[in-house]
Amino acid sequence: MSRFFSDRFASLTAYVPGEQPQDQQYVKLNTNESPYPPSPRTRSAVSDAELARLNLYPDPTGMRLRNTLAAHYGVKPTNVLLANGSDEILSFAFMAFCDAQTPAVFPDISYGFYPVYAALYGVGANIIPLREDFSMDVDALCAAPGMCVLANPNAPTGMALPRAAIERILLSNPNRVVLVDEAYVDFGAETALPLLAEHDNLLIARTYSKSRSMAGARLGFAFGSEALIADLETIRFSTNPYNLNRLTLLLGEAAVVDDAYYAQNCKRIAATRESAAARLTSLGFTLTESKANFLFARHPAIPGEALYSGLKARGVLVRHFNKPRIAEYVRITIGTPEQMDVLYAAIEDILKGGAPCAKQP
Numbered sequence: 001m002s003r004f005f006s007d008r009f010a011s012l013t014a015y016v017p018g019e020q021p022q023d024q025q026y027v028k029l030n031t032n033e034s035p036y037p038p039s040p041r042t043r044s045a046v047s048d049a050e051l052a053r054l055n056l057y058p059d060p061t062g063m064r065l066r067n068t069l070a071a072h073y074g075v076k077p078t079n080v081l082l083a084n085g086s087d088e089i090l091s092f093a094f095m096a097f098c099d100a101q102t103p104a105v106f107p108d109i110s111y112g113f114y115p116v117y118a119a120l121y122g123v124g125a126n127i128i129p130l131r132e133d134f135s136m137d138v139d140a141l142c143a144a145p146g147m148c149v150l151a152n153p154n155a156p157t158g159m160a161l162p163r164a165a166i167e168r169i170l171l172s173n174p175n176r177v178v179l180v181d182e183a184y185v186d187f188g189a190e191t192a193l194p195l196l197a198e199h200d201n202l203l204i205a206r207t208y209s210k211s212r213s214m215a216g217a218r219l220g221f222a223f224g225s226e227a228l229i230a231d232l233e234t235i236r237f238s239t240n241p242y243n244l245n246r247l248t249l250l251l252g253e254a255a256v257v258d259d260a261y262y263a264q265n266c267k268r269i270a271a272t273r274e275s276a277a278a279r280l281t282s283l284g285f286t287l288t289e290s291k292a293n294f295l296f297a298r299h300p301a302i303p304g305e306a307l308y309s310g311l312k313a314r315g316v317l318v319r320h321f322n323k324p325r326i327a328e329y330v331r332i333t334i335g336t337p338e339q340m341d342v343l344y345a346a347i348e349d350i351l352k353g354g355a356p357c358a359k360q361p
């Protein structure tokens, strides 16, 4: 730390993203990306003529993409906020709706960025433990004061709440914001979107990083009441009005138009998830019931850390969180069926007590 770093951040522990090795040597099942590329139409959305226009700033209102998203999801453009990945939606929401009197409320086991944003913005974190089986304690969430932040499905468990439970939390206190982070909703959970018209305290964060194969393009968006979105626009224009670049704005529009391609991929990923769950169970793993594009698994014979490093030594990257309650688990992103076969072979090898094979990177 330099002597110039503000005292405000002296004790800030930054978010640590999953490994992103740049050499392509691993079967990469560690950061919940789609194993499938964007559709051909999405890829051809960026023309040479558009690249030649990179000397010009993008539309700071992102109006064309907002209109396209609004029409697709059945809301008004004024109900949509665009962001540089859904992490930026979360960042704006913590800035806009939390303060010293209004903490953020979230479960002890959830997306690791929530406590980082709370610390970054100097707001309280009102942490509600998940139950023993990692289910959400909805009553405790209803009773806790502050902006409620829920990943649905949750990460890293993949477990989902029904829409009725979200509605109960919304109704428990209409005077606080409930932010539902739907990063993984397209893989089989219920969206809270139909609740938007009735609940002006609902904010939904979405991303095209997972179901739309666009993690590298950084496109997130939020749905909320006109007033909530206007607040977030004030924050956006006060931080980075050009938060979405020209290329991503175009890629996003093309991805919406190609919805059928991405819906098909989500179906394939959900089917691979179900067969992976069965296979891992037969290998002795215990799993949470995931509705996301990943599984959360532990094995009675292999500690989580050893499983992570044993798989890495065999060329397969998964995610391990060295945190209370979940240190024995690994989170495995669903890959293609071929990638999953490499995973199963590596696990079988570890279970047999084999040494890492020659293919190790």
Ligand code: PMP
Pocket: 084, 085, 086, 087, 088, 111, 151, 155, 181, 183, 206, 207, 208, 209, 215, 218, 219, 220
């Ligand atoms: N929410 C959750 C629960 C996530 O797991 C992630 C991915 N790390 C994000 C939000 C952020 O995704 P992105 O910024 O790529 O949209």
